Each structure stands twice: as C-alpha cells, then as structure tokens.
Amino acid sequence: MSESTSAAVSGEDEVVGLCSELIRIDTSNYGDHSGPGERAAAEYVAEKLAEVGLEPQIFESHQGRASTVARIEGEDRSRPALLIHGHLDVVPANADDWTRHPFSGEVADDCVWGRGAVDMKDMDAMTLAVVRDRLRSGRKPPRDVVLAFLADEEAGGTYGAKYLVDRHPGLFEGVTEAIGEVGGFSFTVNENLRLYLIETAEKGMHWMRLTVDGTAGHGSMTNRDNAITELCEAVGRLGRHEFPVRVTKSVRGFLDELSDAFGVELDPEDMEATLAKLGGIARMIGTTLRNTAAPTMLGAGYKVNVIPGQATAHVDGRFLPGHEEEFLADLDRILGPRVKRETLHSDKALETDFDGALVDAMQAALKAEDPIARAVPYMLSGGTDAKSFDDLGIRCFGFAPLQLPPELDFAGMFHGVDERVPVDGLRFGVRVLDRFLDHC
Numbered sequence: 001m002s003e004s005t006s007a008a009v010s011g012e013d014e015v016v017g018l019c020s021e022l023i024r025i026d027t028s029n030y031g032d033h034s035g036p037g038e039r040a041a042a043e044y045v046a047e048k049l050a051e052v053g054l055e056p057q058i059f060e061s062h063q064g065r066a067s068t069v070a071r072i073e074g075e076d077r078s079r080p081a082l083l084i085h086g087h088l089d090v091v092p093a094n095a096d097d098w099t100r101h102p103f104s105g106e107v108a109d110d111c112v113w114g115r116g117a118v119d120m121k122d123m124d125a126m127t128l129a130v131v132r133d134r135l136r137s138g139r140k141p142p143r144d145v146v147l148a149f150l151a152d153e154e155a156g157g158t159y160g161a162k163y164l165v166d167r168h169p170g171l172f173e174g175v176t177e178a179i180g181e182v183g184g185f186s187f188t189v190n191e192n193l194r195l196y197l198i199e200t201a202e203k204g205m206h207w208m209r210l211t212v213d214g215t216a217g218h219g220s221m222t223n224r225d226n227a228i229t230e231l232c233e234a235v236g237r238l239g240r241h242e243f244p245v246r247v248t249k250s251v252r253g254f255l256d257e258l259s260d261a262f263g264v265e266l267d268p269e270d271m272e273a274t275l276a277k278l279g280g281i282a283r284m285i286g287t288t289l290r291n292t293a294a295p296t297m298l299g300a301g302y303k304v305n306v307i308p309g310q311a312t313a314h315v316d317g318r319f320l321p322g323h324e325e326e327f328l329a330d331l332d333r334i335l336g337p338r339v340k341r342e343t344l345h346s347d348k349a350l351e352t353d354f355d356g357a358l359v360d361a362m363q364a365a366l367k368a369e370d371p372i373a374r375a376v377p378y379m380l381s382g383g384t385d386a387k388s389f390d391d392l393g394i395r396c397f398g399f400a401p402l403q404l405p406p407e408l409d410f411a412g413m414f415h416g417v418d419e420r421v422p423v424d425g426l427r428f429g430v431r432v433l434d435r436f437l438d439h440c
C-alpha cells in the first residue's frame with residue numbers, strides 16, 4: 001500500500017480490525033509456559049508500530065513470552081514521560097461454552113467478539129490505532145510517550161511487566177505517570193449523567209497456605225488432636241469473618257460522587273441500605289470497603305480410617321491500601337495459635353489522588369466526546385501491572401476509555417463467556433485517547 005493511501009486511514013477506521021486481529025492471535029496464559037505465549041502478538045504489535053516510523057523492541061523473558069516496548073518522542077523532551085501500557089496475554093477460554101469462537105475476533109451485533117475483547121486487546125488496539133493515526137499525520141504528543149505491550153499480566157506479570165521493570169528499567173526512564181487497565185469505562189446513571197470510572201487505587205493481595213499439625217492415628221480411636229478438626233474450625237471462623245469497613249480516599253471520592261449523582265446519602269457503615277440505593281453499580285463497591293480473606297482450597301487425609309497428621313488450606317486474601325498490617329494482625333487473631341500461616345504470594349496495594357493535570361486531561365477528553373460525561377475515581381478490587389510500575393515510582397491510573405451501552409454487563413465480561421466489546425465503544429475510545437494525548 002502506498003504512503004498516500006495509508007495516510008487516509010484514520011484511527012477510528014483501523015481500531016476494529018486491529019482488535020479482531022489481536023484476538024485471533026491466541027495468547028492464552030495458563031499460569032505456566034504451556035500456552036502459546038505472546039511472541040506472535042508482540043511481533044504483530046511491533047510491525048504495526050514500525051510501519052509508522054517507531055523503533056519498537058521485543059523483549060523475551062522466557063521462550064515465547066514476549067513484550068514490545070517503544071518510545072514516541074514528544075514536543076518537549078524535557079518534560080517527564082507518560083507510559084501507556086496494555087497486556088497481550090488473555091485468560092484461557094473454552095470454545096464449547098461460547099456463542100462465537102473465542103479466538104475468531106468476529107464482528108457481529110455491533111461488537112467485536114472474543115477472548116481479550118475487554119481484557120484487554122481492546123485497549124491495545126485503541127492505543128495502536130491512535131498512535132498510528134497521530135504518527136501518520138505528524139502529530140507528536142506534547143511529551144515523550146512510552147508504549148508497553150506486555151506478557152503475563154494474567155499470571156502476575158513475572159514474565160512481563162515485572163521482568164521489564166527489574167531487568168530493563170531504563171526503558172521507563174523519565175516516566176512519572178501511566179495509564180492502563182481497568183478504568184475509563186462508562187456507567188450510565190440517566191440521560192443527563194454518565195460516570196466514567198477512573199482507577200486510582202488497587203487492593204493488595206496476600207495468598208497464603210494454612211497448616212495445622214496434629215496427631216496421626218487410627219480413625220476408630222479417641223483423638224483430641226485431629227488436624228482436620230482444628231484446621232476446619234479456623235477456616236470456618238476466617239471464612240465467615242466480616243472485616244471492618246475502612247473507607248480509603250478513593251472509595252470516599254467514589255461514594256461522594258455517587259451520592260451526588262443519585263441524590264442520596266450513602267453511609268458506608270450501612271452497606272445494605274447503601275447497596276440497595278445503587279442498583280447495578282453496587283457490585284463494584286462491596287469488596288473495596290474492607291479487607292477480605294476467602295478460603296479457596298483444602299487438603300488432608302488419604303484413607304477413611306486414618307486420621308492424618310496434617311491438614312492444609314489455601315486462602316486468597318485482599319487488603320486495602322494502608323491496611324496490610326491490620327489485615328495480617330486480624331488473620332492471626334482469627335486463626336489462633338494452632339494454625340501456621342505461610343505467605344505464598346503477596347503484592348502491594350496502590351492508591352493515588354484523583355487530581356492534577358493528567359486527571360484534568362482525562363476529564364476534558366471524555367467531556368469533549370460525551371457532554372454528559374463525569375470522570376470519577378474508584379478502587380479496583382483486583383490487581384494489574386500497575387503494581388509493577390509503581391515500583392519505579394510511576395503514578396498509575398486505569399484509563400482505557402470505553403463508552404458502553406447501559407444494558408451491557410461489563411464487569412461480567414472480564415474473564416467471562418462471550419466476552420465482547422461494542423464497535424462504537426472502541427471508536428469512542430480512540431477519539432478520547434487522541435484528545436487526551438493532545439493535552440497529556
């Protein structure tokens with residue numbers, strides 16, 4: 001294709017095709033190296049960036065596990081840089097459960113279908129589309145922008161973001177702020193107000209194994225030191241425990257905006273009444289008000305007439321920013337002295353203020369494309385690659401703008417069956433990101 005022909009293609013024209021093509025590259029992440037890896041997707045992205053004059057680099061952390069990074073020179077190179085990051089891997093999908101094949105990237109019913117359509121090949125495609133459009137038409141961003149398309153987010157980022165931050169921190173030199181998942185999507189309140197949820201905080205995670213050692217013996221004998229009995233009592237106490245409500249600044253900001261939007265008083269201490277007033281958005285709030293600890297696995301025994309000497313359980317713990325120590329102290333108090341608690345994996349919580357020039361640029365870009373838009377802060381109950389970039393002192397926001405039809409169950413799309421993204425939402429996202437880059 002000649003230069004003049006390609007110059008006529010806009011980001012809005014390209015985004016759907018880019019999203020489809022990315023979905024068709026299966027990057028399922030099984031949490032080990034048994035999947036196809038991200039190499040093909042990383043090469044695809046690199047090719048799309050090289051076509052418009054960038055010099056992308058591909059970093060392979062393990063065979064087939066690859067990320068692509070490129071830097072766009074801005075107008076004012078003395079200013080700190082902005083990072084735009086997206087992950088290339090997806091969680092696996094079982095095709096039998098889906099209406100359309102999860103790796104088809106099919107466009108139907110005004111949506112792009114497939115695994116990754118919202119998590120997060122949509123944002124990868126939007127980023128590519130906007131950057132290609134801007135570079136084809138010679139529109140530099142006001143400052144340097146680093147683009148990172150990453151492996152392994154769905155398994156904690158060890159072979160993606162964490163690898164690059166640890167081994168190649170120079171790629172992010174001068175970067176002070178970042179945008180990525182999971183934020184920027186819309187929640188329509190009424191015909192006069194549409195909220196766009198910008199992620200400003202993430203809960204931390206603490207995965208643990210609990211062990212009780214007891215006295216092994218014959219199942220017919222009296223045994224007052226049964227490991228299973230002791231462990232199950234402790235796990236039961238923990239699973240039923242309601243951790244105290246702790247309202248962090250992001251959640252406070254979110255609740256204040258909701259109070260305003262719905263014209264009701266919201267009392268985080270009275271969750272039942274609060275959730276009843278909010279309807280569909282309530283699901284987003286519940287777990288961001290308190291620490292949680294969910295028992296997820298149990299193990300003990302090998303024969304019905306043998307009391308085992310040991311019993312174990314696994315627990316998925318999540319804590320609020322600023323409340324990790326309180327969480328661990330609560331755990332030990334609830335579990336009691338018989339239970340040994342080991343940390344299997346932990347990652348930090350994040351929280352930043354919802355203010356500053358970058359937030360203003362998000363607000364303005366959304367408002368310009370949607371007159372009833374209002375950007376509000378919120379806390380994600382899960383984790384993203386932002387945790388790794390925070391290690392470099394980068395202030396991270398979830399901002400992958402999407403305007404969604406009110407009836408779409410967006411939260412249910414993440415890792416869900418029939419994951420799909422509206423074509424209009426993608427095109428809206430391209431326009432918003434383009435405006436945002438004008439003023440970032």
Ligand SMILES: [Zn+2]
Pocket residue numbers: 087119120153181
């Ligand atoms: Zn994701």
